[in-house]
Amino acid sequence: MTDKEIYDTQTMLIKHYSNGLTRNLILWIISKEKIHGYGIMKKLDEFFNFEDVNYEIKNTSSKVYPILRKMEKNGLIIGEWDINENNKRVKYYSITDEGLIILDKIRSIINFISNNPAWLNFYGDMGVEINEKRN
Numbered sequence: 022m023t024d025k026e027i028y029d030t031q032t033m034l035i036k037h038y039s040n041g042l043t044r045n046l047i048l049w050i051i052s053k054e055k056i057h058g059y060g061i062m063k064k065l066d067e068f069f070n071f072e073d074v075n076y077e078i079k080n081t082s083s084k085v086y087p088i089l090r091k092m093e094k095n096g097l098i099i100g101e102w103d104i105n106e107n108n109k110r111v112k113y114y115s116i117t118d119e120g121l122i123i124l125d126k127i128r129s130i131i132n133f134i135s136n137n138p139a140w141l142n143f144y145g146d147m148g149v150e151i152n153e154k155r156n
Contacts, residue, residue, distance in 0.1 A: 039069050043080065044088055045127050048116065051098055052124055057111045058086055089114060097123055 065080040092098045097120035100112045134140045
């Protein structure tokens with residue numbers, strides 16, 4: 022495999038990994054505060070800066086806003102127009118009761134994964150340090 026093929030494969034794997042998590046992260050971010058789309062993108066960037074593999078995933082508006090629209094349509098979040106600190110009209114998102122229910126399901130799945138011996142074995146093989154009981 023050439024260096025370019027290795028880089029392309031690495032890029033594809035990281036992209037698939039991030040795409041799978043982005044929706045869950047967006048819902049979680051919105052559960053923490055009333056926030057606009059650009060703020061969500063900036064917070065997502067904190068999760069997907071893979072310095073050790075020399076690759077960074079930017080969550081662009083063409084990726085994030087369709088997810089927000091679908092979440093809003095499905096009743097997981099509410100978007101409300103308001104004026105920001107720069108006196109510009111922006112849409113702020115907040116989570117609904119239905120969104121909190123879904124977030125709780127996500128939390129249950131993550132809890133299951135973090136306590137499942139098969140997943141722990143996989144993470145260990147990937148070099149992830151496993152802490153004993155967390156609360």
